[in-house]
Amino acid sequence: MPDTPATAAILVIGDEILSGRTQDTNTNHIAKTLAVLGVDLKEARVVGDDQDEIVAAVNALRDRYDYVFTTGGIGPTHDDITAxxxxxxxxxxxDYHPEALAMLAARYKPGEFNDMRKRMARVPLGAELVKNSVSTAPGFKIGNVYVMAGVPMVMRAMMEAIAPTLRHGAPVLSTTISVEAGEGKIAEGLARTQRDHQTVAIGSYPFYRDDKFGVQLVVRGRDGAEVEAAARAIEAMLVELAVSHARVTTQ
Amino acid sequence: MPDTPATAAILVIGDEILSGRTQDTNTNHIAKTLAVLGVDLKEARVVGDDQDEIVAAVNALRDRYDYVFTTGGIGPTHDDITAxxxxxxxxxxxDYHPEALAMLAARYKPGEFNDMRKRMARVPLGAELVKNSVSTAPGFKIGNVYVMAGVPMVMRAMMEAIAPTLRHGAPVLSTTISVEAGEGKIAEGLARTQRDHQTVAIGSYPFYRDDKFGVQLVVRGRDGAEVEAAARAIEAMLVELAVSHARVTTQ
Structure with a gap:
């Protein structure tokens, strides 16, 4: 019996997401990274640049999940209030973290390391730095909370640094079957297959493309044999219904 | 003195977002729509296809905000548990909503309107249908909660139907100044400008593009004259620092 997988939540911090100015892509990147590591992402939240909102969300999430990953609000400007x-x-x-301060001081020309830039070296007492290959300004970790940048390129480098330190689990395997039919036609057989294969999760995702209805069926689970068995049961059901389909990815 | 703006939250429902399979774009679309309507989006959450999680999130959000918009989980398959x-x-x-049942029955050929398809006509007692121009299957509204499809094309049509029924406020106006400098160079002047113009929110969003650092400064507020005054103060500050910049959008 494998260990229970670690659980995680994401907290995206930034008015620009809630105003619609910026399309968040960090959640999707972190989600994909955690899936490969076998960490179960259970929830994601977005809050604005408001201290009370951030505090409430961080405390709700860190109590509940093994890991919390935040993005955004750690730059040098007045709206960067995450730390x-x-x-x-x-x-x-x-307070200023001595190592962060030294790293940043080395990056700037004399006279350019002003008070606002020094803000990027401030971390909560007890936090460890999260260094990364892209930006001199570090993220940090305190307790089970990982605080990362909002700029996707920097966030990705920080996540790369964090990933090896997390408790890995069996990764979630998935296989996808693309179906040329509406969901309603296959829904009954699909529900039956889900009942017969309770160790996997079967998701049904309809799409419209080139004026055609279709569905992507995704079987997800930690046991490859069980994922494959459920996928074959779905394929047998589709053959019986004479519905065109194809296995498109297995990973 | 205008009325206090209405507040809102979004709840995205679906394992496919948390697994990283699907990049959510519905939040961004709803955020932009609400900004135009002058409704303040305060929070967004993503939860999986789990009844307890959905119930807890819906109840937390509907108690706190004027409107809650959910997306996902209202199709015909076993994993559609939102209703x-x-x-x-x-x-x-x-229970089955008679009008939804009639609309759906009219869409299908005789014999094709099976039990799973009928599921799409089930709504909580007391709910009103949210019809739309794209899909026969309706969303619904109960209390202050609007329940929409997850497929972006359908969700957008539902949001279009809902928008005129919401309490509109003064829209948030914004103007964006693109700056050819790192954030740290302008952060102090920016903080001063924010202190001097407290009726607007000044956001600073760094980017890397074509190997160059830059910042987009966004001034947001409900009073056009105040937004313009803050933008001019920022421009004067940038001129003083001899930093290249340009007004890129005002809306």
Missing amino acids: DAIAAAFGVEI | DAIAAAFGVEI
Whole structure:
């Protein structure tokens, strides 16, 4: 019996997501990374640049899940309040981290390392730095909370640094069957297959493309043989219904 | 003095978002629609296809905000559990809605309107249908919760039907200044400008493009004159710092 998989939540911080200015892509990247690591992402939230909102969300999520990943709000400008909010959530002081300060000081020309840039070296007391290959400004980890940048390129580098330190589980395997039919036609057989294969999750995702209805059926589970058995049961059901279909990915 | 703006939250429902299979774009579309309507989007959440999780999130959000918009989980398949979860959240029964049943029955050929397709006519007691121009299967509204499809094309049509019924407020106006400099160089002047113009929100969004650092500064507010005054103050500050910049959008 394998260990229970670790659980995780994402907290995206930023007015620009809630105003519609920016399409968040960080959640999807973190979700894919966690799936490969076998960590179960259970929830994602977006809140604005508001300390009370950030504190409430961080505390709700860190109590409930093994890991929390935040993105956004750790730059040098006045609207970057994540580090202060995380310190408040943990009830600890915040101060300049000597190593972060040294790293940043080395990056700037004399006279350019101003007070606002120094803000990027402030972390809650007790936090460890999350260094990364793209930006000199680090993220940080405190308790089970990983605080990352919002700029996707920087966030990805931070996630790459964090990934090896997480408790890995058996990755979730999936296989996808593309079906040329509406969902309603196959829904009954699909429900039966799900009842018969309870160790996997069968998802049904309709799409319209080139004026045609179709469905992607995704079987997900941690046991490859069980995923394959459920996929074959679906294929047999589709053959019986004389519905065109094809296995498109298995990973 | 205008009325206080209505507040809103989004709840995205679906394992496919948390597994990383699907990049959510519905949140961004709803966010943009609400911004135009002058409704303040305060929070967004993503939960999986799990009744307890959906119930808890819906109840937390509907208590707190004027409107809640959900997407996903209202199709005909076994993993479409949103209608049942919403009924449970409101503590009401769920049953076939006669009008939805009639609309769907008219869509299918004789013999094709099977039990799974009929599931799409089930709504919590007391709910009103949200019809739309794309799909015969309706969404629904109960209390302050609007339940929409997950397929973006259908969700957009539902949002279009819902929008005129919402309490509109003064739309949030914004103007964007693109700056050829790192954030740290302008952060101090920017913080000063924000302190001097407290009726607007100034956001600073760094980017890397064509190997160059830059920042988009966004001034947002409901009073056009105040937005313009803050934008001019930022431009004056940038001129003083001899930093190249350009006004890129005002809307």
